Amino acid sequence: MNVPAHIAIIMDGNGRWAKEKGMVRLKGHQAGMESLREIVRACSDKGVKVLTVYAFSTENWKRPIEEVSGIFSLLVRYVAKELKELNANNVQIRMLGDIDPLPADAKKAAQKAVDSTKDNTGLIFCIAINYGGRAEIVRAARLLAKQAAEGQLDPASIDEAMFASQLYTADLPDPDLIIRTGGEMRLSNFLTWQSAYSELYVTDTYWPDFTPDKLQEAIDVFNGRDRRYGGIKA
Numbered sequence: 001m002n003v004p005a006h007i008a009i010i011m012d013g014n015g016r017w018a019k020e021k022g023m024v025r026l027k028g029h030q031a032g033m034e035s036l037r038e039i040v041r042a043c044s045d046k047g048v049k050v051l052t053v054y055a056f057s058t059e060n061w062k063r064p065i066e067e068v069s070g071i072f073s074l075l076v077r078y079v080a081k082e083l084k085e086l087n088a089n090n091v092q093i094r095m096l097g098d099i100d101p102l103p104a105d106a107k108k109a110a111q112k113a114v115d116s117t118k119d120n121t122g123l124i125f126c127i128a129i130n131y132g133g134r135a136e137i138v139r140a141a142r143l144l145a146k147q148a149a150e151g152q153l154d155p156a157s158i159d160e161a162m163f164a165s166q167l168y169t170a171d172l173p174d175p176d177l178i179i180r181t182g183g184e185m186r187l188s189n190f191l192t193w194q195s196a197y198s199e200l201y202v203t204d205t206y207w208p209d210f211t212p213d214k215l216q217e218a219i220d221v222f223n224g225r226d227r228r229y230g231g232i233k234a
């Protein structure tokens, strides 16, 4: 059985999980952090090369301030609690997105996680935070336009590979499998460029209930898919 090289996850359903239990939404995100810990471990054990999770989108700023700051506090807590084990497991952490506008403690934690794991050679664990697929594409266009305006780049030489090299995921393979928990059938501005040929797997399971066994179910379904990339069956 193949293990997808790059698995990306939209960790949805935390709020509904909490509501159904009569708890505040933040309790759902807290429980979601526990799921995340298990899934990172499972991906590491299975030999997945890259795991990307959608922790906070450029649109999530619209949520109530308590929830927004609660999610950033969870990032601080996650790094404080998990960094040692992540390092012991040779996990390299990366942030996809613009971490500049994050609260100071969250930005510091994000930077610490990236810096202290940068030489690790195991699972590459990308946390998409203040990330939006369209914002990422606009940023890449701007970077190329700047080089062109400065006379360092001939616009005619821009191709897909060059464009991809300006994305946060520059040196990473595109996601083979995108999992969305919580049942919604959409990508919500996640990995807009990179998802062109990703296999999609949506489960009704809320993220806090998503276990390593459920991850294996998703991988099994992925292994039954016929990936043609626009071609025809051999």
Ligand code: FPP
Residues within 6 Å of the ligand: 011, 012, 013, 014, 015, 016, 017, 029, 030, 032, 033, 036, 054, 055, 056, 057, 060, 071, 072, 074, 075, 078, 127, 182, 207
């Ligand atoms: C979407 O569920 C989830 C989020 C916007 C936050 C995800 C964050 C975590 C799982 C924990 C934080 C971990 C780190 C490393 C920061 P939702 O709130 O939209 O759920 P709903 O659709 O049921 O309302």
